[in-house]
Amino acid sequence: MRVVIVSRGIPSDRYKLQGIFEYDQAKALAKYTDNEIFFVALDLRSVRRWRKWGTHEYYKDGVHVISVNVPLGRVPDRLLDRIAIRKLKRVFSRISRSGKIDIIHGHFIENGYYSLEAAKFSKIPVVVTEHRSDMNKKDLSQRFFDLGERTYHRADQVIAVSSALGKMIKKNFDVDVETIPNIVDLNDFEYNENAMRSRDIISVGSLSENKNFADLIRAFAIAFPSEQRKLIIVGSGEQKHNLEELAEKTGIRDRVKFMGTLSRCEISEEMDKAQFFALTTKSETFGVVFIEALAKGLPVLATRCGGPEDFVNSRNGVLVGKGSLEEIVRGLKYLDENIEEFDRREIADDVEKSFAGEVVAKQINQLYLTTVKKRSGNGKNN
Secondary structure, eight states: OEEEEEESOOOOSSOTTTTHHHHHHHHHHHHHSSOEEEEEEEEOOOTTSOOOOEEEEEEETTEEEEEEEOOOOSOOHHHHHHHHHHHHHHHHHHHHTTSOOOEEEEESHHHHHHHHHHTTTTTOOEEEEEOOGGGSOSSOOHHHHHHHHHHTTTSSEEEESSHHHHHHHHHHHOOOEEEOOOOOOOTTOOOOTTOOOOSOEEEESOSSTTTTHHHHHHHHHHHSSSOSOOEEEEBOOTTHHHHHHHHHHTTOGGGEEEEEOOOHHHHHHHHHHOSEEEEOOSOOSSOHHHHHHHHTTOOEEEESSSSGGGTOOTTTEEEEOTTOHHHHHHHHHHHHHTGGGSOHHHHHHHHHHHHSHHHHHHHHHHHHHHHHHHHHHHOOOO
16 A cells, blocks of 8 residues: 655654654554555744755655745744645645555654644544543644644544543544554663662653652652662653752752753663653653653553553552642652563563564554545545
Protein backbone atom coordinates (compact mmCIF):
# COMPACT_ATOMS: atom_id res chain seq x y z
CA MET A 1 0.00 0.00 0.00
CA ARG A 2 0.98 3.63 -0.47
CA VAL A 3 0.48 5.31 2.90
CA VAL A 4 0.57 9.06 3.52
CA ILE A 5 1.26 10.11 7.12
CA VAL A 6 0.50 13.73 8.01
CA SER A 7 2.54 15.14 10.91
CA ARG A 8 3.16 18.42 12.77
CA GLY A 9 6.73 18.45 11.51
CA ILE A 10 9.86 16.30 11.59
CA PRO A 11 12.61 16.06 14.24
CA SER A 12 15.69 18.17 13.59
CA ASP A 13 18.94 18.96 15.40
CA ARG A 14 17.36 22.15 16.72
CA TYR A 15 13.90 20.73 17.53
CA LYS A 16 14.48 17.10 18.41
CA LEU A 17 10.92 16.37 19.58
CA GLN A 18 9.03 18.05 16.71
CA GLY A 19 6.88 15.32 15.14
CA ILE A 20 8.86 12.61 16.96
CA PHE A 21 5.91 10.26 17.66
CA GLU A 22 4.73 10.39 14.07
CA TYR A 23 8.20 9.99 12.58
CA ASP A 24 9.09 7.00 14.80
CA GLN A 25 5.89 5.37 13.56
CA ALA A 26 6.69 6.15 9.92
CA LYS A 27 10.18 4.65 10.25
CA ALA A 28 8.80 1.48 11.81
CA LEU A 29 6.11 1.11 9.14
CA ALA A 30 8.74 1.51 6.42
CA LYS A 31 11.00 -1.06 8.08
CA TYR A 32 8.54 -3.72 9.17
CA THR A 33 5.79 -3.63 6.51
CA ASP A 34 5.68 -3.72 2.72
CA ASN A 35 4.05 -0.30 2.51
CA GLU A 36 5.51 2.70 0.71
CA ILE A 37 5.50 5.47 3.30
CA PHE A 38 5.14 9.18 2.49
CA PHE A 39 5.71 11.43 5.50
CA VAL A 40 4.16 14.88 5.10
CA ALA A 41 5.67 17.19 7.73
CA LEU A 42 3.23 20.12 7.83
CA ASP A 43 5.03 22.69 9.99
CA LEU A 44 2.93 25.84 10.54
CA ARG A 45 4.82 27.24 13.52
CA SER A 46 5.90 30.85 13.97
CA VAL A 47 8.64 32.49 11.93
CA ARG A 48 10.65 32.47 15.17
CA ARG A 49 10.97 28.68 14.91
CA TRP A 50 13.92 28.39 12.57
CA ARG A 51 13.74 26.03 9.58
CA LYS A 52 14.07 26.23 5.82
CA TRP A 53 10.78 27.59 4.47
CA GLY A 54 8.90 26.14 1.54
CA THR A 55 8.38 22.56 0.37
CA HIS A 56 11.31 20.13 0.36
CA GLU A 57 11.36 16.49 -0.69
CA TYR A 58 13.92 13.84 0.29
CA TYR A 59 14.36 10.27 1.54
CA LYS A 60 15.39 9.43 5.10
CA ASP A 61 15.31 6.15 7.07
CA GLY A 62 13.40 4.45 4.24
CA VAL A 63 10.71 7.13 4.33
CA HIS A 64 9.76 9.51 1.49
CA VAL A 65 9.62 12.85 3.31
CA ILE A 66 7.75 15.89 2.01
CA SER A 67 8.47 18.79 4.36
CA VAL A 68 6.06 21.73 4.08
CA ASN A 69 7.22 24.71 6.15
CA VAL A 70 4.93 27.74 6.31
CA PRO A 71 5.76 30.42 8.93
CA LEU A 72 2.31 31.22 10.33
CA GLY A 73 2.29 31.05 14.11
CA ARG A 74 -0.57 32.97 15.74
CA VAL A 75 -3.01 33.71 12.95
CA PRO A 76 -6.82 33.35 13.08
CA ASP A 77 -7.89 29.70 13.16
CA ARG A 78 -9.91 29.93 9.95
CA LEU A 79 -6.95 31.34 8.02
CA LEU A 80 -4.63 28.70 9.49
CA ASP A 81 -7.05 25.94 8.49
CA ARG A 82 -7.50 27.24 4.94
CA ILE A 83 -3.76 27.47 4.31
CA ALA A 84 -3.09 24.02 5.79
CA ILE A 85 -5.84 22.38 3.72
CA ARG A 86 -4.67 24.08 0.53
CA LYS A 87 -1.07 22.96 1.11
CA LEU A 88 -2.16 19.37 1.80
CA LYS A 89 -4.33 19.25 -1.34
CA ARG A 90 -1.28 20.15 -3.40
CA VAL A 91 0.86 17.52 -1.69
CA PHE A 92 -1.77 14.78 -2.09
CA SER A 93 -2.11 15.70 -5.77
CA ARG A 94 1.66 15.58 -6.17
CA ILE A 95 1.90 12.11 -4.60
CA SER A 96 -1.04 10.82 -6.67
CA ARG A 97 0.74 11.61 -9.93
CA SER A 98 3.09 8.67 -9.33
CA GLY A 99 0.40 6.26 -8.18
CA LYS A 100 -2.76 5.81 -6.14
CA ILE A 101 -2.79 6.77 -2.44
CA ASP A 102 -4.29 3.84 -0.53
CA ILE A 103 -4.70 5.46 2.89
CA ILE A 104 -4.03 8.76 4.68
CA HIS A 105 -3.11 8.84 8.36
CA GLY A 106 -3.36 12.19 10.16
CA HIS A 107 -1.83 12.61 13.61
CA PHE A 108 -3.41 15.02 16.12
CA ILE A 109 -6.89 16.51 15.67
CA GLU A 110 -5.83 19.41 13.43
CA ASN A 111 -4.01 17.24 10.92
CA GLY A 112 -6.88 14.76 10.98
CA TYR A 113 -9.28 17.55 10.00
CA TYR A 114 -6.92 18.97 7.36
CA SER A 115 -6.44 15.50 5.86
CA LEU A 116 -10.18 14.87 5.62
CA GLU A 117 -10.80 18.22 3.96
CA ALA A 118 -7.89 17.86 1.55
CA ALA A 119 -9.00 14.35 0.56
CA LYS A 120 -12.68 15.28 0.27
CA PHE A 121 -14.48 13.35 -2.50
CA SER A 122 -11.31 11.39 -3.29
CA LYS A 123 -12.60 8.15 -1.71
CA ILE A 124 -9.23 7.73 0.02
CA PRO A 125 -9.69 6.28 3.55
CA VAL A 126 -8.51 8.57 6.34
CA VAL A 127 -7.32 7.35 9.75
CA VAL A 128 -6.83 9.81 12.62
CA THR A 129 -4.59 9.15 15.62
CA GLU A 130 -5.25 11.38 18.61
CA HIS A 131 -2.42 12.32 20.97
CA ARG A 132 -3.62 15.72 22.18
CA SER A 133 -4.13 16.17 25.92
CA ASP A 134 -6.62 18.95 25.01
CA MET A 135 -8.98 16.20 23.79
CA ASN A 136 -8.73 14.33 27.11
CA LYS A 137 -11.02 16.76 28.94
CA LYS A 138 -14.70 16.81 29.82
CA ASP A 139 -14.93 20.54 29.11
CA LEU A 140 -13.38 21.19 25.72
CA SER A 141 -12.62 24.61 24.31
CA GLN A 142 -14.93 25.64 21.49
CA ARG A 143 -12.06 25.28 19.02
CA PHE A 144 -11.36 21.66 19.93
CA PHE A 145 -15.02 20.73 20.26
CA ASP A 146 -15.66 22.05 16.74
CA LEU A 147 -12.62 20.22 15.37
CA GLY A 148 -13.76 17.00 17.02
CA GLU A 149 -17.24 17.32 15.53
CA ARG A 150 -15.80 17.95 12.06
CA THR A 151 -13.23 15.18 12.26
CA TYR A 152 -13.97 12.08 14.32
CA HIS A 153 -17.35 11.23 12.77
CA ARG A 154 -15.96 11.51 9.24
CA ALA A 155 -12.77 9.53 9.79
CA ASP A 156 -12.75 5.89 8.70
CA GLN A 157 -11.01 5.00 11.96
CA VAL A 158 -10.07 6.95 15.08
CA ILE A 159 -7.10 5.77 17.13
CA ALA A 160 -6.19 6.97 20.62
CA VAL A 161 -2.75 6.41 22.14
CA SER A 162 -4.26 5.43 25.51
CA SER A 163 -7.50 3.84 26.65
CA ALA A 164 -8.30 6.83 28.90
CA LEU A 165 -8.06 9.20 25.94
CA GLY A 166 -10.17 6.84 23.84
CA LYS A 167 -12.89 6.71 26.49
CA MET A 168 -12.99 10.49 26.72
CA ILE A 169 -13.32 10.86 22.93
CA LYS A 170 -16.09 8.26 22.97
CA LYS A 171 -17.85 10.14 25.77
CA ASN A 172 -17.54 13.57 24.15
CA PHE A 173 -18.25 12.60 20.53
CA ASP A 174 -19.89 9.15 20.61
CA VAL A 175 -17.47 7.52 18.16
CA ASP A 176 -15.76 4.14 18.38
CA VAL A 177 -12.05 4.41 19.12
CA GLU A 178 -9.23 1.89 18.74
CA THR A 179 -6.33 2.08 21.22
CA ILE A 180 -2.84 1.67 19.78
CA PRO A 181 0.09 3.04 21.78
CA ASN A 182 2.87 5.22 20.47
CA ILE A 183 5.89 3.45 19.08
CA VAL A 184 8.84 4.02 21.39
CA ASP A 185 12.29 3.98 19.80
CA LEU A 186 14.15 1.80 22.29
CA ASN A 187 17.54 1.83 20.54
CA ASP A 188 18.96 4.31 23.05
CA PHE A 189 17.23 2.68 26.01
CA GLU A 190 18.48 -0.89 26.01
CA TYR A 191 18.64 -2.68 29.35
CA ASN A 192 22.10 -2.64 30.94
CA GLU A 193 22.65 -5.68 33.15
CA ASN A 194 25.86 -4.16 34.52
CA ALA A 195 24.49 -0.73 35.46
CA MET A 196 26.08 0.69 38.64
CA ARG A 197 23.04 2.04 40.45
CA SER A 198 22.94 4.61 43.24
CA ARG A 199 19.93 5.31 45.46
CA ASP A 200 19.10 8.45 43.45
CA ILE A 201 15.67 8.95 41.90
CA ILE A 202 15.42 10.26 38.35
CA SER A 203 12.63 12.22 36.66
CA VAL A 204 12.45 13.49 33.07
CA GLY A 205 10.10 16.04 31.51
CA SER A 206 9.56 19.65 30.59
CA LEU A 207 9.62 21.96 33.61
CA SER A 208 6.01 22.97 33.09
CA GLU A 209 3.01 23.24 35.37
CA ASN A 210 1.47 20.11 33.85
CA LYS A 211 4.48 17.91 34.66
CA ASN A 212 4.02 19.02 38.29
CA PHE A 213 7.59 18.66 39.55
CA ALA A 214 6.55 20.76 42.54
CA ASP A 215 4.67 17.84 44.10
CA LEU A 216 7.58 15.50 43.39
CA ILE A 217 10.05 17.85 45.12
CA ARG A 218 7.76 18.27 48.14
CA ALA A 219 7.17 14.51 48.39
CA PHE A 220 10.88 13.74 48.05
CA ALA A 221 11.65 16.17 50.91
CA ILE A 222 9.06 14.46 53.14
CA ALA A 223 9.89 10.87 52.20
CA PHE A 224 13.67 11.24 52.47
CA PRO A 225 14.31 14.22 54.79
CA SER A 226 17.93 13.55 55.70
CA GLU A 227 19.33 10.85 53.41
CA GLN A 228 22.13 11.70 51.01
CA ARG A 229 20.32 10.41 47.93
CA LYS A 230 19.51 12.92 45.18
CA LEU A 231 16.51 13.74 43.03
CA ILE A 232 17.79 14.06 39.46
CA ILE A 233 15.52 16.20 37.24
CA VAL A 234 16.18 16.21 33.48
CA GLY A 235 14.45 18.88 31.41
CA SER A 236 14.02 22.60 30.93
CA GLY A 237 11.11 25.02 30.98
CA GLU A 238 9.45 28.08 32.43
CA GLN A 239 9.03 26.59 35.91
CA LYS A 240 12.74 26.09 36.58
CA HIS A 241 13.24 29.16 38.79
CA ASN A 242 10.13 28.40 40.86
CA LEU A 243 11.22 24.80 41.31
CA GLU A 244 14.71 25.86 42.41
CA GLU A 245 13.12 28.19 44.98
CA LEU A 246 10.86 25.37 46.19
CA ALA A 247 13.83 23.04 46.63
CA GLU A 248 15.51 25.79 48.66
CA LYS A 249 12.43 26.34 50.86
CA THR A 250 12.04 22.63 51.56
CA GLY A 251 15.67 22.39 52.64
CA ILE A 252 16.85 20.00 49.92
CA ARG A 253 18.38 22.36 47.33
CA ASP A 254 21.71 20.56 47.59
CA ARG A 255 19.98 17.23 46.90
CA VAL A 256 17.93 18.27 43.85
CA LYS A 257 20.04 18.29 40.71
CA PHE A 258 18.61 20.13 37.69
CA MET A 259 20.32 18.65 34.64
CA GLY A 260 18.68 20.74 31.91
CA THR A 261 17.96 19.28 28.48
CA LEU A 262 19.90 16.12 27.64
CA SER A 263 20.08 13.93 24.55
CA ARG A 264 18.33 10.55 24.53
CA CYS A 265 21.69 8.82 24.93
CA GLU A 266 22.60 11.03 27.91
CA ILE A 267 19.20 10.40 29.54
CA SER A 268 19.75 6.66 29.12
CA GLU A 269 23.11 6.94 30.86
CA GLU A 270 21.57 8.87 33.77
CA MET A 271 18.82 6.24 34.09
CA ASP A 272 21.50 3.56 34.47
CA LYS A 273 22.67 5.31 37.63
CA ALA A 274 19.25 5.64 39.27
CA GLN A 275 17.31 3.45 41.68
CA PHE A 276 13.91 4.16 40.15
CA PHE A 277 11.96 6.72 38.08
CA ALA A 278 9.21 9.09 39.26
CA LEU A 279 7.02 11.67 37.53
CA THR A 280 3.88 13.27 39.01
CA THR A 281 2.17 14.57 35.86
CA LYS A 282 -1.29 16.16 36.01
CA SER A 283 -2.38 14.98 32.55
CA GLU A 284 -0.77 12.54 30.11
CA THR A 285 -2.27 10.99 26.98
CA PHE A 286 0.50 8.37 26.82
CA GLY A 287 3.85 8.96 28.55
CA VAL A 288 6.82 7.90 26.40
CA VAL A 289 9.33 8.74 29.11
CA PHE A 290 7.78 6.12 31.42
CA ILE A 291 8.28 3.49 28.70
CA GLU A 292 11.90 4.57 28.22
CA ALA A 293 12.51 4.23 31.97
CA LEU A 294 10.86 0.80 32.06
CA ALA A 295 12.98 -0.28 29.07
CA LYS A 296 16.02 0.50 31.21
CA GLY A 297 14.63 -1.77 33.93
CA LEU A 298 13.61 1.06 36.25
CA PRO A 299 10.46 0.62 38.35
CA VAL A 300 8.35 3.76 38.02
CA LEU A 301 6.09 5.94 40.12
CA ALA A 302 3.34 7.49 38.00
CA THR A 303 0.12 9.37 38.68
CA ARG A 304 -3.28 8.22 37.44
CA CYS A 305 -3.29 10.93 34.80
CA GLY A 306 -4.64 9.24 31.68
CA GLY A 307 -1.74 7.42 30.00
CA PRO A 308 0.30 5.41 32.52
CA GLU A 309 -2.72 3.41 33.72
CA ASP A 310 -2.40 1.31 30.55
CA PHE A 311 1.04 -0.05 31.39
CA VAL A 312 2.08 0.67 35.00
CA ASN A 313 1.21 -2.19 37.35
CA SER A 314 2.41 -3.91 40.52
CA ARG A 315 5.15 -5.77 38.59
CA ASN A 316 6.84 -2.61 37.33
CA GLY A 317 5.93 0.22 39.69
CA VAL A 318 3.20 2.03 41.52
CA LEU A 319 0.30 4.32 40.54
CA VAL A 320 -0.70 7.19 42.84
CA GLY A 321 -3.43 9.81 42.79
CA LYS A 322 -2.49 12.98 40.93
CA GLY A 323 -2.21 15.93 43.26
CA SER A 324 -2.16 13.67 46.35
CA LEU A 325 1.03 14.52 48.20
CA GLU A 326 0.31 11.81 50.76
CA GLU A 327 0.04 9.10 48.10
CA ILE A 328 3.18 10.30 46.30
CA VAL A 329 5.17 10.17 49.54
CA ARG A 330 3.83 6.71 50.27
CA GLY A 331 4.65 5.57 46.73
CA LEU A 332 8.24 6.83 46.92
CA LYS A 333 8.78 5.03 50.21
CA TYR A 334 7.20 1.85 48.87
CA LEU A 335 9.51 1.70 45.86
CA ASP A 336 12.54 2.40 48.02
CA GLU A 337 11.68 -0.26 50.60
CA ASN A 338 10.68 -2.90 48.04
CA ILE A 339 13.13 -2.18 45.23
CA GLU A 340 14.72 -5.65 45.41
CA GLU A 341 11.35 -7.27 44.75
CA PHE A 342 11.23 -5.90 41.20
CA ASP A 343 12.73 -7.97 38.38
CA ARG A 344 14.48 -5.34 36.26
CA ARG A 345 15.13 -7.69 33.34
CA GLU A 346 11.48 -8.75 33.25
CA ILE A 347 10.35 -5.11 33.31
CA ALA A 348 12.56 -4.34 30.30
CA ASP A 349 11.45 -7.45 28.40
CA ASP A 350 7.76 -6.61 28.87
CA VAL A 351 8.31 -3.20 27.28
CA GLU A 352 10.00 -4.76 24.26
CA LYS A 353 7.02 -7.07 23.74
CA SER A 354 4.47 -4.25 23.84
CA PHE A 355 6.00 -1.05 22.49
CA ALA A 356 8.84 -1.94 20.12
CA GLY A 357 8.55 -0.64 16.57
CA GLU A 358 7.86 -3.99 14.94
CA VAL A 359 5.03 -4.83 17.37
CA VAL A 360 3.14 -1.56 16.99
CA ALA A 361 3.81 -1.25 13.24
CA LYS A 362 2.11 -4.60 12.66
CA GLN A 363 -0.94 -3.48 14.67
CA ILE A 364 -1.20 -0.30 12.61
CA ASN A 365 -0.71 -2.15 9.33
CA GLN A 366 -3.51 -4.58 10.19
CA LEU A 367 -5.77 -1.62 10.93
CA TYR A 368 -4.85 -0.12 7.53
CA LEU A 369 -5.77 -3.35 5.74
CA THR A 370 -9.09 -3.62 7.57
CA THR A 371 -9.92 0.04 6.91
CA VAL A 372 -9.14 -0.14 3.18
CA LYS A 373 -11.19 -3.31 2.84
CA LYS A 374 -14.12 -1.79 4.71
CA ARG A 375 -14.00 1.42 2.64
CA SER A 376 -13.94 -0.49 -0.65
CA GLY A 377 -17.08 -2.30 0.47
CA ASN A 378 -19.21 0.73 1.36
CA GLY A 379 -17.94 3.44 -0.99
CA LYS A 380 -17.96 6.08 1.75
CA ASN A 381 -16.85 9.61 0.90
CA ASN A 382 -15.05 11.76 3.46
